Amino acid sequence: MTTEAVLKDVYESEELLTGTDAVAQAVRLADVDVFSAYPIRPYTGVMDRLAKFIADGKFDAEYIIADGEHSQFEIAKHASSVGARAFAGSSGTGWLYATEALAATATDRLPVLALVGNRALDDPGAFGVEHNDAMLVRDLGWLIVWASTAQEALDTTLIGYRVAEDPKVRMPCAVAMDGGYLTHSQHMVKIPTKEAVKRFLPPYDLGKRRLHPDNPISIAPQVNEDWGMEIRRQNWEAAKRAVGVIRKAYDEFESIFHAGYPNPFFEEFMTSDADTIIVGMGTVSAAAKTAVRQMRKKGDKVGYIKLRWFRPFPSEELRKALSRASHLGVIDRDFAHGGPDDAGVLFTDISSALYRAKSRPPVIDFIAGLAGREVSIEDVIAMFRKVEKAEEADVVNWVRVREKSNRGSQGNSSGGKSD
Amino acid sequence: MTTVEAPLKNVDVDEEPIKRFEVNYRGIFQKTLAYRITKDLVYIAHSDGKTAFSNGRYSDDPQRNGVPCANFAFFSDGLSEEELEAIASAKMDIDRADIVAVLDDTMVKGLEPWGHYGIRPINEKVVPGGTLLVISRRPPEDLVQFLEKKPFTYNLAILPGEASFAGLWYYRDDNTDVRVLGAVARISPEIISLDKAIAYVRKTYKNDEKVKALEDAYNSTKLSVVSANDGIVWPHRKPVLPAWNEFDEGIVVKAAPREFKMGPRGLGRNLDYKRGTSKTQRPVVRFDICTKCTLCWYECPDECFDPTPDGLYDVNYEYCTGCGRCAEVCPVNECIVMVDELNFKNDDSPWESFKKDPQSYTKMIEEKKGKGRMMPSHVTGKGESMSEVSKPVPFKVERGN
Numbered sequence: 180m181t182t183e184a185v186l187k188d189v190y191e192s193e194e195l196l197t198g199t200d201a202v203a204q205a206v207r208l209a210d211v212d213v214f215s216a217y218p219i220r221p222y223t224g225v226m227d228r229l230a231k232f233i234a235d236g237k238f239d240a241e242y243i244i245a246d247g248e249h250s251q252f253e254i255a256k257h258a259s260s261v262g263a264r265a266f267a268g269s270s271g272t273g274w275l276y277a278t279e280a281l282a283a284t285a286t287d288r289l290p291v292l293a294l295v296g297n298r299a300l301d302d303p304g305a306f307g308v309e310h311n312d313a314m315l316v317r318d319l320g321w322l323i324v325w326a327s328t329a330q331e332a333l334d335t336t337l338i339g340y341r342v343a344e345d346p347k348v349r350m351p352c353a354v355a356m357d358g359g360y361l362t363h364s365q366h367m368v369k370i371p372t373k374e375a376v377k378r379f380l381p382p383y384d385l386g387k388r389r390l391h392p393d394n395p396i397s398i399a400p401q402v403n404e405d406w407g408m409e410i411r412r413q414n415w416e417a418a419k420r421a422v423g424v425i426r427k428a429y430d431e432f433e434s435i436f437h438a439g440y441p442n443p444f445f446e447e448f449m450t451s452d453a454d455t456i457i458v459g460m461g462t463v464s465a466a467a468k469t470a471v472r473q474m475r476k477k478g479d480k481v482g483y484i485k486l487r488w489f490r491p492f493p494s495e496e497l498r499k500a501l502s503r504a505s506h507l508g509v510i511d512r513d514f515a516h517g518g519p520d521d522a523g524v525l526f527t528d529i530s531s532a533l534y535r536a537k538s539r540p541p542v543i544d545f546i547a548g549l550a551g552r553e554v555s556i557e558d559v560i561a562m563f564r565k566v567e568k569a570e571e572a573d574v575v576n577w578v579r580v581r582e583k584s585n586r587g588s589q590g591n592s593s594g595g596k597s598d
Numbered sequence: 599m600t601t602v603e604a605p606l607k608n609v610d611v612d613e614e615p616i617k618r619f620e621v622n623y624r625g626i627f628q629k630t631l632a633y634r635i636t637k638d639l640v641y642i643a644h645s646d647g648k649t650a651f652s653n654g655r656y657s658d659d660p661q662r663n664g665v666p667c668a669n670f671a672f673f674s675d676g677l678s679e680e681e682l683e684a685i686a687s688a689k690m691d692i693d694r695a696d697i698v699a700v701l702d703d704t705m706v707k708g709l710e711p712w713g714h715y716g717i718r719p720i721n722e723k724v725v726p727g728g729t730l731l732v733i734s735r736r737p738p739e740d741l742v743q744f745l746e747k748k749p750f751t752y753n754l755a756i757l758p759g760e761a762s763f764a765g766l767w768y769y770r771d772d773n774t775d776v777r778v779l780g781a782v783a784r785i786s787p788e789i790i791s792l793d794k795a796i797a798y799v800r801k802t803y804k805n806d807e808k809v810k811a812l813e814d815a816y817n818s819t820k821l822s823v824v825s826a827n828d829g830i831v832w833p834h835r836k837p838v839l840p841a842w843n844e845f846d847e848g849i850v851v852k853a854a855p856r857e858f859k860m861g862p863r864g865l866g867r868n869l870d871y872k873r874g875t876s877k878t879q880r881p882v883v884r885f886d887i888c889t890k891c892t893l894c895w896y897e898c899p900d901e902c903f904d905p906t907p908d909g910l911y912d913v914n915y916e917y918c919t920g921c922g923r924c925a926e927v928c929p930v931n932e933c934i935v936m937v938d939e940l941n942f943k944n945d946d947s948p949w950e951s952f953k954k955d956p957q958s959y960t961k962m963i964e965e966k967k968g969k970g971r972m973m974p975s976h977v978t979g980k981g982e983s984m985s986e987v988s989k990p991v992p993f994k995v996e997r998g999n
Contacts, residue, residue, distance in 0.1 A: 195640055195652070220659055302849055306656070307690065359656035359690060365637065366651045366679065367644065469684035551656070553689040584840045
């Protein structure tokens with residue numbers, strides 16, 4: 180069978196969808212049983228779309244509107260414990276309000292899938308993208324993956340369930356995506372058939388851990404110093420096993436959908452012979468890859484790595500890919516005030532992983548795009564120029580922060596909300 | 599300004615093979631309509647082998663009634679979607695557009711979508727040789743008097759019609775969606791061709807009426823060229839954004855002045871966000887017949903009425919959102935009437951104008967009011983309806999002295 184014929188078989192249509200629409204499609208296709216909801220931009224788009232699916236008779240699920248995010252994620256956790264495939268989602272401080280439930284979902288090892296529409300924390304009402312919200316669960320036993328296109332959002336939601344529910348893993352999974360730039364932007368997305376999804380994603384089965392009158396168990400009794408350490412050790416083992424499960428899930432996704440994810444953990448763009456590499460996550464990759472294309476035309480040996488899986492952090496794979504380069508840069512759409520070198524979270528993780536590498540190229544950090552500020556192609560080109568001379572550069576570089584007021588720079592029709 | 603058959607070509611010295619489309623619409627009321635338009639444009643461009651995508655201005659969401667909002671769509675003949683996204687859509691708002699469409703002509707007076715940005719000209723983003731497309735029943739001169747002067751020429755396209763409310767929650771179709779597609783095909787075949795637009799509408803809606811509406815809009819869109827320096831010097835201040843070390847820490851901003859004195863603009867109000875551009879109609883007051891009952895002042899949700907020394911209530915149109923509550927509660931026939939915002943050139947105090955010359959003020963507003971009146975349901979008892987007044991309520995001489 181030709182590839183085209185295969186694709187005809189596994190995709191039902193191609194539609195113009197926002198990032199949140201794409202996730203809603205995946206939730207429908209994964210035949211989620213329980214969806215708990217509480218509105219907050221930019222996640223809310225999923226709520227709207229799923230409500231419409233149910234109203235139109237295209238989707239059958241329990242749609243529970245909670246009184247706040249804390250209850251919302253408690254509902255998802257409990258639904259998951261009785262064997263229902265559960266979906267929830269939030270953004271920014273809404274996600275943080277659920278933190279107690281989020282922590283317990285991870286320790287209880289319940290494979291809830293959550294969309295985190297990345298949103299700033301929380302200068303009054305700030306809604307632009309920042310990655311700190313999703314990163315707040317980075318140490319708790321959540322799988323965290325970033326999608327950076329609408330198609331990837333749909334695919335990653337399906338893959339996320341497959342990985343999270345695998346008996347070797349059973350960890351909750353956060354699918355993160357940039358608020359605004361992905362959640363509210365409409366792109367053409369291929370929508371798989373339900374049959375093809377069924378082949379990829381087996382039914383959710385919690386086995387003997389399923390809470391049911393026929394299976395009398397109690398989940399999560401009081402834990403003290405006599406048990407806590409062993410439980411953490413178990414959970415660490417699951418997090419380590421997740422690496423292999425992720426690899427296998429992408430292999431099978433590839434064999435059914437031919438979606439083009441040769442490396443599950445990160446996408447390497449023109450890195451094979453690159454001297455200078457920048458690493459980033461999320462939609463900044465569009466500007467970064469375009470910058471690489473433009474610079475390559477002029478003979479610059481530059482490359483970009485788009486990190487998808489942030490937890491488990493692909494230390495070994497990244498070490499291999501990055502230690503080949505002579506200079507490295509990291510784009511952090513997050514901040515970590517007062518942390519090591521006052522750098523961002525991603526930079527700190529990557530630096531830490533590189534410390535064990537035999538060859539350690541100099542690496543510098545760019546704090547960029549906070550609260551939804553733009554990161555342009557020109558910005559990334561300027562970053563590459565700085566990385567090429569990383570030895571002389573500051574460790575941490577804030578990009579496009581207003582160092583001067585725009586007073587006096589206003590001509591006639593100077594443009595929109597420019598800075 | 600001259601009327602033309604074919605639009606002036608885009609003379610922007612722009613090497614990017616990209617077309618940018620912006621549609622400005624009234625928040626909530628026209629939301630679904632605006633989304634349909636950008637979505638259909640993208641589908642049609644795709645059917646023509648182009649790369650295209652669309653997005654909404656993220657900062658507009660969640661939308662407030664009537665507050666100006668915008669959607670965008672981007673088109674390219676050779677770029678990949680990723681490149682198009684990187685070039686055209688790295689920002690929450692765009693800074694230029696080949697076509698700026700306007701679904702409600704009262705928005706030509708300016709837009710204030712967000713605090714701290716002031717009132718911006720509707721043609722701010724139009725590129726040299728680009729097009730401002732307005733749905734309106736007005737002649738081009740009526741619209742140009744509100745536009746900011748540009749140092750270059752561009753097109754003004756008028757699609758004859760009224761501001762459509764087809765996109766209010768549910769979709770009550772009045773063909774405005776396909777009519778805008780027809781106008782775009784006329785203005786810029788590079789974005790969508792008429793043939794592809796017809797084919798798409800026929801296939802999607804399976805309704806000849808929609809195809810006819812599209813073709814009609816293509817033919818009836820009126821084009822004229824706006825010359826450099828047509829329009830006005832923009833009267834509103836442009837925003838100043840301070841450097842990171844030029845404002846107080848802890849996200850502290852100055853409160854609106856808490857002050858009150860008798861007379862026009864006597865109440866302390868927020869200087870950074872006025873919301874007046876949300877209105878399509880303004881309340882016009884016949885001070886000569888007002889009974890000073892206080893209801894307009896009391897009921898106004900935006901505190902737009904200023905008490906005056908003679909016991910009347912002035913209106914601050916800069917802050918009025920045109921909700922119509924005052925006209926609804928006013929117990930005096932013809933005392934407060936909502937009138938098309940485009941009939942007025944400025945936001946000057948109506949009370950001051952009345953005091954200066956009561957008779958000519960009254961004559962002036964009666965002319966602007968015209969004859970048609972919307973009767974609210976609590977008056978008719980049977981829902982809203984339109985009625986006509988045969989002649990204005992006579993001027994009450996004693997108040998005028």
